[in-house]
Amino acid sequence: MARIKTTQDISRKEVITEAAATLFKEKGYKAASMRDLAEQVGVEAASLYNHIKSKSELLHNICVQVANDFWEHIHEVENKKCTGVEKVEAILRYHIREMITNYEKVYVSDREWKHLTEPYLSNFHTQRREYRKKVASIIEQGIHKGEIKPIDAPTAVLIILHAVSGIDSWHRSKQKISAAELEANMVTILIDGLRK
Amino acid sequence: MARIKTTQDISRKEVITEAAATLFKEKGYKAASMRDLAEQVGVEAASLYNHIKSKSELLHNICVQVANDFWEHIHEVENKKCTGVEKVEAILRYHIREMITNYEKVYVSDREWKHLTEPYLSNFHTQRREYRKKVASIIEQGIHKGEIKPIDAPTAVLIILHAVSGIDSWHRSKQKISAAELEANMVTILIDGLRK
DNA sequence: CTCAAAAACTAACATTTGTAAGTATGTAGC
DNA sequence: GCTACATACTTACAAATGTTAGTTTTTGAG
Incomplete structure (x- = not known):
């Protein structure tokens, strides 16, 4: 057996x-x-x-675990004493690292959460929106302080978060650069794109 | 009836x-x-x-149509007489506009192509890879000419293409900025992030 | 070794799925 | 109005799905 x-x-x-x-x-x-x-x-x-209750419980557990990790991290960042750009960079780096080390779960949480059942679906959706609002708010503060270009904050959030999901392609790539190089490149392009 | x-x-x-x-x-x-x-x-x-042959034919038709549009466009861009940055910007703007005007099909082609059946799956996959190589090659030329920062081109491609798929969130957003503003913001962040 | 708990198995189920076959109905040209 | 064709409907089916019930096997503590 x-x-x-x-x-x-x-x-x-x-x-x-x-x-x-x-x-x-x-x-x-x-x-x-x-x-x-x-x-x-x-x-x-x-x-x-x-061992498990149902298929949907599996998805639920994956999504909750990932969501909690990000949720916890952004609270740490919010309380940090540093510039807005630095905060955004910290968030970006965390996303990149999670997408590299915790690939499958992060990916699934990102692309398959639609299939969650109620009430978990609504909860997840709400938390996701709140998370993005938090990031947008950090960016907006940065704009007010003149560290960040005067752009639409929600659009910037959207770009950053979705760009990270492209790491998918990096994983599949045959001749890949190192994780550290990948991170450095992404930070260079995205953070420089924001900085005034 | x-x-x-x-x-x-x-x-x-x-x-x-x-x-x-x-x-x-x-x-x-x-x-x-x-x-x-x-x-x-x-x-x-x-x-x-x-009217149709099968469910999978529907997905196939959607994916082929979208793929052909992008394929045709990048060939036009390749033959343009302009700088590398301008070419990348043209590609980015096309992606944004397609994602706005042709939303459903582009989205489906982007996220659901895995469910294509052979041999269409392989064809699509190959064409997708070729497309990205073309974009990467344009970026690399730009780097050589000193217009673009010395970054890893495939990473830049990955960021740009995936960032666009975030327009999804824009569509769902209640209080959205105009399509033109969205495009302007995305171009500002991403192209400035590339430019030397 | 014994025995209860944990973890595997087999068999079966109700649904849902994509789709085929055959039939009825609507429509357009004569 | 008649005919032919396009389009719809009803019925049906085989395969796949998530899951339950009941049974057997394995494991580890005493």
Whole structure:
């Protein structure tokens, strides 16, 4: 009888969730079946239900975990004593690093959250909007202080956050530059684009 | 008996394709059912098959149409006599405008092409890669001529193209700035970020 | 070794899916 | 009005899906 491999640190539920993230990223939430997922962890589909409640719970857990990480981080940034540009740069760098180290989950949270069920869908949506407002507000402060060009803040947010999701292509790229170089390049282009 | 509304210029197949684009954008290709689509055009699901061959043909048509538009445009740009920065700006502006005027189809082509079937999937994938190479090559020329900062060109491409897909948020935004302002802001941030 | 708990299995289910076959209805030219 | 064609409808089906129920196997503590 096949068993889901675990270590002391990582529960079977976590193993399943990790595999789900990879699968959801590759095929999309809807196209990924529980039988696919079961095969990935080396077990029959029904066996998964000894560890999880439902498919949608998997997506939910992924999205919540990612959302909380970003939520926590932006609060730290808000309380920092530094310039607006520096704050934006810190946020950007965090997004880049998360997208590199935590790829599958961040990707899934970003592209598949539409398939969350209520009330989690509304919660997620709201938190996402709030997050963007926070970033926009930091940018606006920077504009007022003359550090940042007089641009439309929501547009800047949109550019920065979506640009990061392009790291997807970097992951798939054969001859890739290092993660550090990638980060440096992205910061150069985007932060210089903002700076006055 | 309900009938699909048409004008002289637009065939029933086109009506269905437009509705499909909207539906695929909202729910995702996999989650959008033919019964959903049928309801949208005011007809029974099976009736759609008098006009189309299959669900996947709809996605295929959408993706091909969008891909061809961009493909054609970049060839025009390549043959233009102007600086590299101007070429990149032209490409960026085209992307922005397409994302604004041709929203649903461009969005679907961008996010749902993974669900294309072979051999169309491979073709699309290849063309997409070639397209990005072309843009990267334009940027590299600009770097050599000293118009553009010495950055990693593929990274710049990734940023620009993905930033545009953020226009999605702009469409959903309640109190949006005008399309012209949006374009101006995006060009300011991104092109200034590239320029030396 | 024993035994309870954990984790796997098999079998089955109700739905939903894309689509085919056959039939009815609407429409346009004669 | 008649005919032919386009377009719709009804019915049906096979495959795939998420999930439950019930059973067997494995594991680890005493």
